[in-house]
Amino acid sequence: MIKALSDSVRSYPVAPVLVALFVGFSLFSPYFLTTGNIEAMLTANSVVLIASIGMTLVFLMGGIDLSISTVISASAVIAGLVMAASGSVLLGALAAMLVGLCFGLLNGLLIGVLGLTPFITTMATQLIARGVAFVLSKGIAVQGTPYSMMDFGFLSIAGVPAVTWAGLLVVALCLLALTQTDWGRHVMLIGSNRNAARYAGINVRLTEVSVYAVSGVLGGIAGFISIATLGNAIPGVGDTLLLIIIGAVVLGGTTMEGGEGSIARTVLGVGLLSVLISGLNLIGIAFYDQLIIQGLLIFFGTWLSMKLSTRRH
Amino acid sequence: MNGNTTTPLLSFRGLKKSFSGKTVVDGISFDLYPGQVVGLVGENGAGKSTTKNMLCGLLEPTGGQILVDGHVVERNEGHAHGISAVHQELSLFGSLTVAENMCIGSMPGSRLRIDWREMERIVREQLDFLGMDIDPHATVNSLGAGMQQIVEIGKALLHADKVLILDEPTTSLTAVEREKLFLILDKLRDRGIAIVFISHFLEEIYRVCDSYIVLRDGQQVASGQLADVTQRQLEALMVGRSFENSPDTIRPVTGSCEALRVENLGSADFRDISFAVQRGEIVGIAGLMGAGRTEVAEAIFGLRPATGDVHVHGKVVPERSVAGMKRLGVCYLPEDRRVNGLFLNRAVRENLSVAAISRFIRRGLFKLGFSGERQATQAVVDSAGIAIPHINVRVDALSGGNQQKVLLSRWMATEPEVLVLDEPTKGVDIGAKFDIHTRIRELAEHGAAVVVVSSDLPELLQLSHRILVMRKGRLVGEFSREEFDSVRIISLAASVDDKVA
């Protein structure tokens, strides 16, 4: 029993910290454990959650996708424009995913087929996506977003915001794809040993392209969701998110070397960062001190989960 | 030849090395005099690398004595005692220049300034000494393998110039490069440097060395002056009598139904490779490291580009790929299991099922899930005799033998009709080796065609119906079981000229 518990703690080193912070903040701030606060936390972090799942998939395969943050912006802007022009939310959602897919495919082809370094490639596409977002929007929020988008943002199902449900749906789908399909298995194995995957007959290129494509599509969905949570599409929406996304993924314990980690861990990582930020705000820690605490947490948290996972064997 | 010096530079008395109680090398005793070149020969696994590492001070012997200039020393300090080694895997820096590589250990000049002139002088002097015209400013990446080898020798000699140990220095060299290397070794000998030369190529041993030491199964079985033995005697000493006659417990091939045919396969690493394998037949491919065996195997599976055709069951394979071959019932067990075979940080379960996932699972609703994988892989583990605590343990926690069994079982699970096994028993213990051999025989008896690539000749002699010999990217000989002759096979694989065949 105790061994099972300690095993799961080792697999999810973030979990006890998350629980501790949650309990701690609940004790020290009367406002932390209120529906209003929890709901706000869930809503505000749904975009980060979805994008982090994309980044997790790429990390698991041993890559990195720096462009995901500005793909959020580009797809939000384009979805906004499409919705403003057509009035159709559905078309907007499709447009967002299509934009994400295009950037994802671009990354995937350059990295998987041409063999470029993921870091530089996605750094370049990050710039391009950002440029696209700002050029198309002329730097300002897209006007004429249907009100139904904001209603969607306000919608709450069973006490949980609809955007969070959307995030959870993405989590569930990706969890399913990663743990229950051959594709997911291949992603993990490529991350573990790219050569061995090739020698085992896995189509490494195709899988790589598809993972970046999925990451792009998730960026697109995140962009679309951002319109719901903000009520408007703005070109700068993704700019501030990259570090939070990477932070959440590594904090969850998914390493950049690939083959190790999980979507569940990333969900915990996102949870931990959101609880931390919300809690620190509530107890009145200045935002710059929050930055310091966040940095320390990302550093030592990542170190700790790395340590625990190597000690496991 | 040994000059007038009477004290040996270096002497070893009964060196012994054990790893966790298991003795790997025992009873190494010899003297090294200035200007002497000793050839250290032996089969794969005879203990050459362990001996080498003790000689150059990388490993501390568990027993025996080391004498430097006639005095017993506590520890072999390597460089401090003037001993340097050139290992098979060069420790060079590709993007640095020749001069920088050679001097990286002790650069001339002050902390704030490298004295490039001095460095160039040292390097030029060294290169002149070696008789090589290499540009000290060229980057090592831009040099051929032979030049790199010489740079490494120059680097080694800069640090320690009494004893030089060379481990298989010629495997990646062209004939010209090799000849240059030998001239250099001659020169070094003339200047009183003692050399230990480790090689498979007996011609080279005769060309370079004046004395020899033969290792077999970790024991020093013979030593003396090369002038006193013929090459054939030396080969016999290396192989030992026990493997002279292969066991005849092998069932002959029945019928003749061709399973795999390779026609005129060619690439940058090999030429004109053609052979065929019958169902139920085990064909061994012998050859030295670097002979191009692995490259051929990989080319068959489309893992590296090559011209020529591969036929499976009489039909030509249009586009070679691992996945396509797998569909045709052909599988490949790669040579380096850590680099190309196993997913080290993933569970044994996943490592086992990767090549034939559909045979391990019952796909549920919407073709999702891996239900039944655990039980099915557990069954494989049990039947293959893989010793693991549980099915989800990471594969890097396993011993070499068990790892190899996992890899083999992965491919067995595809129920292959043609198997290409590259070094299937490399680095595994005797028990696992026996198990693996048994499985290979069983497969052949059930009608599979098996190609075994191995550097372990006794293994091939035991297992195969037929042995093909490769040298320098070409097939140079073929032996049917009746003709098996280990000495002839070795000399064919290791000869410099084609004439030997």
Next chain:
Amino acid sequence: MKVFISLLFALAMSAASLAQAQDKVTLGLSVDQLFESRVGVNNAIKAEAEKRGYDLVEVVADGDAQTQNQQIQSLITQGVDAILVCAVDQNTIERALMAAQRAGIPVVAYDRDLPDSRVVAAFVGPDSLSDGREAGAYTAAQLKEVTGEKVVVELIGALNDQNGIDRSKGFREELAGLDNVKLVEVPTDWDSARALSGTQNAFQANPVVHAVYAATDTHIPAVETVLSDLEKLKTVGEEGHVVVTGVNGSNDGYQAVLKGTADGIVVMDLEATGQTAVDLATRLMNGESVERVNVITGNFYTTDDIEANKDTIWGAK
């Protein structure tokens, strides 16, 4: 581990301080980002709140729209009595503000208006249009004498910021009276480093420049740097002086005008903005009705009168 212990300790401390503040009026202050003039208004708000015996909870979104929404929600959860907000983006805050409306918490926008909002009860801040006009009128007057093409470099603020847009609009309205004007736009996104390199490029592309207008006077030192690079840094009245104007009222602008390298700046009255903001909030809390838009017009000070008005310039040191 130490980190967590000290964290818990910090938690305990702040919980203790929180516990005392239940029955007082509490203002929620939601800030987009911290920079000089914002800190200036915030300080004015804090001072006014303290004077009136209010408590104040400040949250900073660090430029992230999502975070600001969350922070406003959390202010609502904390039961603040009124919210003062400066939005990261004027278009993306409605969501959170609607929640405030439902909770019956009045919202006052300060510094940056939310013109489309159905929630914001009052806005207090600069009249950026008129601020821009003042600088524009001065520039136009100075350039009247110039014959031929009149080259004006305009450092524009962020294009997603109504203040930036209006300051530009106002400035151009006044310049429209002149003929033969070549306007060179330099986008800055309120970033001095970008302003610097943009200005540099603009001066290279246009060897003769007659006037520079900075949407925020914190960019004036960068303009001075460029002028001095080109050895064109002359004080007002000297031959070859380039007319430099700006909006804001920071120490950078004040010093430049004091020296005479800049002609004049429009100074925002941050003190009044802060006071009015708290006042508006108070009146809204008391159920009084207030004006929707309350502009605090800036004052244009030139080299002649700037020193005399030092006390009214928030940034002057």
Next chain:
Amino acid sequence: MKNTIRTVFTRQKWLPIAIANVAFATLLALVSPAFLSLSNFQSMLVQSGVTAIMAVGMTFIIITAGIDISMGAILFFTSALFAQLMLDTQSYLLAFTAAMCCATLLGAINGLLVIRFRMSPLITTLATYSIYRGMAIHMTGAQNIPVPREMGFLGNGRVMGLPVPIILLFVIVVLGVYVLNHTRLGVYARAMGSSARSARESNLPSNSVTVLVYGMGGFVTGVAALILLARVGGLQSGIGIGIEFTVIAAVILGGTKLTGGSGTVIGSVFGAFFLVLIDNGLNLLNASPYIYDIVRGVVLLAAVVVDRVSARRQEQVLSALRASRLDEASSSRCTRGRDGEQALLGQR
């Protein structure tokens, strides 16, 4: 002849970017006569100065196969510290010393963390980015702090007719070139990036090199911070945040690979200059400012694609060389041998 050209290109990795600079500059000169003035040239050099100076440090870090994402935050913190100390003490000596020491220290801390905790440099410096930035805002309370007028000397003063930032850039570049090419540190740095295994086997002082290299990165960031501070005229909250990606782009454009091992300081400087040229060109074309990001991204992509394609070609040459070994093994050794020798000699 063709061979020599290829050799020169492969050895002088900064040449392609230098040629790209010249080509693009020629194009701009044709489009706009104003471009070709000395003052425009100086102005562009000054503009690229801050990036270029930091790129010198980043080059060293990337050559050891590391990366420093926190450079922008170091720049911010150093500027803040300098401005704050000037405000509080009015002592140039104190402020300068403290700022430079602090910048170097922050960089060195990155190096220490990398060697001590063995986490990827990307994650390590990502964490310190957040910490340094938080510390900077904590110290200043997000206030702007003006710096004294005389400080402007660093930003636009002239010594013997040359702008001070250009002189500083020149000094740093010369120092960088010197250290990379003429000291053990430089050789060790290249060696570590070239092969970590060989570095271990050769007993190189990898740990001290790592700390030194990151420390140098911090030091040059300190210099860049002071120049930027002087040119902008005072501390602005958030100054320098995000510049690290521009710096990395400059280094990559300069021909240094993220995998480490080789690279040139000159190339990185040219890379930084090229980025300014692009801005300048877009400015001349009156392009929308939002296009800039797209163009930069495309240029960066083009650079890595070209690099990758030429690397492939080199691989083909190598495999052809291997293939020639096969022929030689079978046919008459004498003649073939000479060919082989020639092939070898021809390579250098």
